[in-house]
Amino acid sequence: MITTTGLKKVYRSRGREVVALDGVDLHVREGEVYGVVGRSGAGKSTLIRCVNLLERPTSGTVTVAGQDLTALAGGSRRAGAELRAARSRIGMVFQHFNLLSSRTVQDNVELPLEILGLSGAARSRKALDLLDLVGLADRARAYPAQLSGGQKQRVGIARALAGDPKVLLSDEATSALDPETTRSVLQLLRDLNRQLGLTVLLITHEMEVVKQICDSAALMKGGRIVESGTVPELLAAPGGELARELFPVGGVPSGPGGTVIDVTFHDDSTGQPVISQLARTYNIDVSILGAAVETVGGRRVGRMRVELPGTFEENVVPVGFLREQGLQVEVAPAGAAQAATPEENSK
Amino acid sequence: MTWAEMQPLLTQAVWDTLYMVGLATLVSVAGGLPLGILLVLTDRGGLLRNAFVNKVVGAVVNVGRSLPFLILMVALIPFTRLVVGTTIGAEAAVVPLAVGAVPFFARLVETAVREVDHGLVEAVQAMGGSTWTVVRKALLPESLPSVVSGLTTTVVTLVGYSAMAGAIGAGGLGDLAIRYGYQRFETGLMLVTVAVLIVLVTLIQLAGDLAARSLSHRGRSESAAPRLRLLRAPARAEAEPAKAS
Ligand SMILES: Nc1ncnc2c1ncn2[C@@H]1O[C@H](COP(=O)(O)OP(=O)(O)O)[C@@H](O)[C@H]1O
Ligand SMILES: [Mg+2]
Numbered sequence: 194m195i196t197t198t199g200l201k202k203v204y205r206s207r208g209r210e211v212v213a214l215d216g217v218d219l220h221v222r223e224g225e226v227y228g229v230v231g232r233s234g235a236g237k238s239t240l241i242r243c244v245n246l247l248e249r250p251t252s253g254t255v256t257v258a259g260q261d262l263t264a265l266a267g268g269s270r271r272a273g274a275e276l277r278a279a280r281s282r283i284g285m286v287f288q289h290f291n292l293l294s295s296r297t298v299q300d301n302v303e304l305p306l307e308i309l310g311l312s313g314a315a316r317s318r319k320a321l322d323l324l325d326l327v328g329l330a331d332r333a334r335a336y337p338a339q340l341s342g343g344q345k346q347r348v349g350i351a352r353a354l355a356g357d358p359k360v361l362l363s364d365e366a367t368s369a370l371d372p373e374t375t376r377s378v379l380q381l382l383r384d385l386n387r388q389l390g391l392t393v394l395l396i397t398h399e400m401e402v403v404k405q406i407c408d409s410a411a412l413m414k415g416g417r418i419v420e421s422g423t424v425p426e427l428l429a430a431p432g433g434e435l436a437r438e439l440f441p442v443g444g445v446p447s448g449p450g451g452t453v454i455d456v457t458f459h460d461d462s463t464g465q466p467v468i469s470q471l472a473r474t475y476n477i478d479v480s481i482l483g484a485a486v487e488t489v490g491g492r493r494v495g496r497m498r499v500e501l502p503g504t505f506e507e508n509v510v511p512v513g514f515l516r517e518q519g520l521q522v523e524v525a526p527a528g529a530a531q532a533a534t535p536e537e538n539s540k
Numbered sequence: 541m542t543w544a545e546m547q548p549l550l551t552q553a554v555w556d557t558l559y560m561v562g563l564a565t566l567v568s569v570a571g572g573l574p575l576g577i578l579l580v581l582t583d584r585g586g587l588l589r590n591a592f593v594n595k596v597v598g599a600v601v602n603v604g605r606s607l608p609f610l611i612l613m614v615a616l617i618p619f620t621r622l623v624v625g626t627t628i629g630a631e632a633a634v635v636p637l638a639v640g641a642v643p644f645f646a647r648l649v650e651t652a653v654r655e656v657d658h659g660l661v662e663a664v665q666a667m668g669g670s671t672w673t674v675v676r677k678a679l680l681p682e683s684l685p686s687v688v689s690g691l692t693t694t695v696v697t698l699v700g701y702s703a704m705a706g707a708i709g710a711g712g713l714g715d716l717a718i719r720y721g722y723q724r725f726e727t728g729l730m731l732v733t734v735a736v737l738i739v740l741v742t743l744i745q746l747a748g749d750l751a752a753r754s755l756s757h758r759g760r761s762e763s764a765a766p767r768l769r770l771l772r773a774p775a776r777a778e779a780e781p782a783k784a785s
Binding site for chain 1: 587588589657659660662663664665667668669670671673677678681682684755757758
């Protein structure tokens with residue numbers, strides 16, 4: 194649904210060059226919620242703003258719903274009619290809501306419809322429907338200044354949906370909200386994704402957002418995507434940085450001579466007493482170094498870091514036993530035990 | 541001089557002043573509003589980035605702003621004759637008044653429009669809005685309370701300028717004060733003229749402040765409109781959000 198190839202963006206200001214995007218290939222499938230995470234300055238906002246050409250990429254192409262937007266934009270700095278029409282079919286929500294303070298909630302939602310040239314009656318009907326969808330029908334006549342942050346973002350979402358977009362872009366839509374409001378706004382995005390088949394590309398610096406609603410995710414660093422995949426794929430790769438951040442398990446081996454493995458288990462295998470079975474069956478001492486159970490993308494996932502006595506070769510059979518039980522077992526990556534200390538995981 | 545003698549003079553003078561200021565205000569809005577917006581749009585980072593246009597318009601505005609009004613008035617005499625056919629009377633005074641007020645108001649509009657959050661511009665662009673749509677739907681309505689405040693300042697300044705224009709025979713309250721108060725030592729009329737000017741300016745400021753406040757929906761704390769300077773009206777501050785809901 195959204196594809197970028199070799200996307201590059203270089204900012205030039207007063208002789209200094211900042212490479213904000215350094216060849217980004219992004220592929221967002223139709224109907225999925227795709228999260229891009231990364232630290233501040235990684236280029237996330239630049240990437241999402243390139244998707245609807247608010248920012249002109251220095252090179253590379255952007256295709257949304259089969260339409261090459263970079264071709265539509267051509268060389269001119271101003272957006273031509275075709276690009277503007279394409280933009281009207283891409284919804285966008287912003288961290289700071291960007292609602293017009295001079296307009297009521299309803300009039301804010303009507304704004305994109307005015308741009309599309311709908312008649313007054315049709316605008317008003319559509320705006321009220323959308324406000325109903327986001328649970329704010331009773332606030333239609335209020336001004337944005339009279340709303341809470343969560344309500345403002347709901348208005349922002351209603352407005353973004355006005356042009357019946359197939360794609361919704363969200364740049365840190367929940368970063369200005371408290372955790373509880375964040376959850377409810379994310380839930381709304383998830384519901385819209387399911388009900389309307391909306392493809393959502395969202396930018397965030399919070400792993401929680403990815404955990405709660407994303408089907409796929411990518412990690413950005415220094416203008417590049419360094420890891421990407423579906424959330425289950427990412428979780429199945431314990432060496433990955435995203436997996437570690439999504440799912441931090443710490444634990445330092447008790448000493449040399451043991452084998453440290455990471456065991457990942459999903460819905461059906463949680464709750465089975467595999468570890469005690471392992472200990473009993475093979476008569477070995479299993480020490481649990483760290484463990485966590487989390488809900489990721491609506492699925493319960495657990496991960497445990499355990500230490501088995503002896504070298505890996507000596508533990509081939511017990512590891513095979515765990516795999517037979519339907520668990521993912523990986524030898525903990527060298528240094529992971531150190532890297533996955535709590536302070537590293539906190540961000 | 542008795543009140544009966546003064547009254548027709550005063551009435552005529554007030555009308556002349558209102559005529560000059562009113563007409564010059566219309567021209568200031570018609571000229572200053574587009575110029576102010578143009579200054580923002582053509583600036584670096586603006587939607588119509590154009591260094592040349594920005595420099596030229598900026599320079600013209602600066603020259604207009606920096607000339608003392610009295611000098612502007614005299615310098616414009618040939619131009620005024622060309623436009624109105626005369627250099628005496630209220631009609632003729634409108635020309636230098638407007639020429640002086642357009643750049644003044646343009647700068648105030650520029651400041652007001654510049655304060656509009658760039659995020660709103662982006663939001664309209666992301667909806668598929670053109671530059672003109674951005675101006676019409678975001679920049680103008682969002683800056684309106686500040687623009688109205690700027691207009692109030694402009695009108696008050698115009699009242700002052702119009703009194704100065706009286707010095708070269710434009711008519712109006714300034715003319716009255718000079719001819720009777722200064723040249724004929726009619727202190728009574730002079731004082732009444734001053735009082736009328738004060739009342740006029742106060743009313744303009746009051747109306748402008750009220751208009752700016754009623755246009756602002758930013759909520760109590762971050763209102764863009766200036767607080768009422770002449771009247772303390774705490775009751776109104778509480779009543780406003782209730783009205784808006
Ligand atoms: N308009 C701009 N001009 C110059 N540099 C910019 C501009 N926008 C972003 N940058 C730079 O590009 C890099 C990426 O920024 P951004 O995409 O905003 O990162 P993120 O959203 O991940 O925090 C940063 O180094 C930032 O300073
Ligand atoms: Mg950002």
